[in-house]
Amino acid sequence: xxxxxxxxxxxxxxxxxxxxxxxxxxxxxxxxxxxxxxxxxxxxxxxxxxxxxxxxxxxxxxxxxxxxxxxxxxxxxxxxxxxxxxxxxxxxxxxxxxxxxxxxxxxxxxxxxxxxxxxxxxxxxxxxxxxxxxxxxxxxxxxxxxxxxxxxx
Numbered sequence: 756x757x758x759x760x761x762x763x764x765x766x767x768x769x770x771x772x773x774x775x776x777x778x779x780x781x782x783x784x785x786x787x788x789x790x791x792x793x794x795x796x797x798x799x800x801x802x803x804x805x806x807x808x809x810x811x812x813x814x815x816x817x818x819x820x821x822x823x824x825x826x827x828x829x830x831x832x833x834x835x836x837x838x839x840x841x842x843x844x845x846x847x848x849x850x851x852x853x854x855x856x857x858x859x860x861x862x863x864x865x866x867x868x869x870x871x872x873x874x875x876x877x878x879x880x881x882x883x884x885x886x887x888x889x890x891x892x893x894x895x896x897x898x899x900x901x902x903x904x905x906x907x908x
Contacts (some may be wrong), residue, residue, distance in 0.1 A: 764804035
């Protein structure tokens with residue numbers, strides 16, 4: 756059985772942007788996914804968040820398109836599980852109201868909650884103490900890469 760963990764764009768983007776903090780841990784997760792030792796779960800919205808992060812960093816269009824294509828192929832081949840946004844709307848709305856989260860952060864946290872998976876993130880909004888406490892009350896943990904994704908079980 757492979758390790759299951761919910762991830763957001765703050766982790767996935769490190770697969771493509773060189774020199775990122777905790778890049779090694781992120782690349783290890785990618786490699787473990789490709790060897791079926793781990794199965795990252797993400798909302799399908801993460802595809803576009805990764806594109807935006809690469810555009811913002813000034814990456815060439817061709818490399819951005821290639822990164823998008825790689826992520827889509829990884830999902831199609833079963834190396835990443837994706838969850839449609841429509842499946843997350845109600846829970847995400849509740850999280851926006853309850854925790855004062857941005858929509859993208861609420862959708863990512865809803866992905867973890869609905870799938871009963873711990874969340875791996877570097878997003879400062881999801882790492883807030885109140886958000887972590889909320890997740891813990893549901894039996895879930897929100898973990899930083901430096902804390903190692905191997906500790907999610």
